Amino acid sequence: DQADTENAADWIDDNGSETLIDTQITYDSQPSIKRNLTKKEIATTLIILKVRHKLTTRAVSDICRLLRLFHVPNAPKSFAAVKRLMEREASDNMKPDILHICRQCNNVYKDVCDDATCQQNNRELQSSIFLKFPIKDQIQSILATERNFVLHSQSSVWPNDRIAEIQHADWYRSIAENEDKSNFITLMLNVDGIAMSGSSDNSLWIFTFIMNEINRSDRYKLQNCIFGGVWPGPQKPSREQMFAMVKSMTDELQSLENENVYFIRALGDRFVKLKVFLIGATCDKPAQALVQNTPEPIAKFGCGRCEIPGTSDL
Ligand SMILES: [Zn+2]
Ligand SMILES: [Zn+2]
Known part of the structure; x- marks a missing residue:
């Protein structure tokens, strides 16, 4: 009990x-x-x-x-x-795919590495696994229940000189200009490692997405979070492993950029065609270096934006 x-x-x-x-x-x-x-x-x-x-x-x-x-x-x-x-x-509603990443060639597979050029015949070499959750199903179940949701085409026009929401930023506006004939929603990705048992050597890595068209008061609520994937650890993923995980998610995200029909509660329980765009990621410096494959933040040229070598003060 x-x-x-x-x-x-x-x-x-x-x-x-x-x-x-x-x-x-x-x-x-x-x-x-x-x-x-x-x-x-x-x-x-x-x-x-x-x-x-x-x-x-x-x-x-x-x-x-x-x-x-x-x-x-x-x-x-x-x-x-x-x-x-x-x-x-x-x-039952959210069964993840358990995917393997080949130790030899970093190919992502379900049962055995199916890369034709891969020499992985050493059964002793254990592959690493990660859990990948279906993104589209989760978007659908959020849209079917969330009331606090507004499409860009329905939101009020905002003066050019101020930014109060992500919708007012350049990148979002450029998508809106491109997609003036179709409805769309945008996602933000967060990737972060969580230290396990107090040691930074053991970590779990989680990929989550949020939907910018949900009002900010509800946007980050757990029921509105989309789980992209989980790297169960215990070691930090290598750059190759991180690439393999990000790739498996971007494959699905790319297909979501095409129009799909979703049932949307906030638009009067209607079926609406939507495109989905990932427009950004929020990461801390170590996670950014992994996801974008840039130098470690403490290395020379460690900044993700500029090409200034930086200095070290010891
Ligand atoms: Zn392989
Ligand atoms: Zn910089």
Whole structure:
């Protein structure tokens, strides 16, 4: 059973607003459902209830017991059962490809290196792996739920002399000028290594994308993050391995630059043709050096923008 980690005081409503809410609810306006709810529907309802009212896991388990006491068909046993079901559903929807990077030639493959010129017949040489997530499916599921989304063509005209949003910057404007006949969205990539177990020798690397057309208040929320890939480590990827990972993602991104149809909630639950452009990346200096294959930031010519050799003060 799950430990009860939440603070009990969090979910007690001390404003006395229950009575207020009671009078606001008009029960007869809710359509009644004339069939049994599925397991998934009950689990989803319980999760929404838990989040909305900050219920403890034990409270949800008690509701489950209550449902079972009333002989509600498909009622889960406990919160643990709800959680298991939701986790299974979530992972079914976002199955990553487990890809290998050949130690010999850095080719990306699923089973065996299929590069015709590669001599990799040494089975002892273990390939490194990374997880690649489907980008298009994630864009679709975000657009199907997010309300706070505006296409560039619908946003108001902005005076030329100020920049308050990425949409006002040159690069974005140049895409907008090119694509004045079609709808598009833009992505930003973030690549960063996360040190594991306190040692900088062991790190996990994560590729995430965000969508600039989502309002900034919601843009960086976890549910609106697109996972491109994960390098599970434990070592930092080499430049060749980083190239192989970036390449596998840019292949998909290039195909997304063509028009595809997406279902968009914020545009009135309509199907809309969209092009998707990656327009930039945010990285710290070590990650930038890896992704762009530039010298290390502490090396000579270590700047990604200019050709000044730099000085060393020891
Ligand atoms: Zn190979
Ligand atoms: Zn510079």
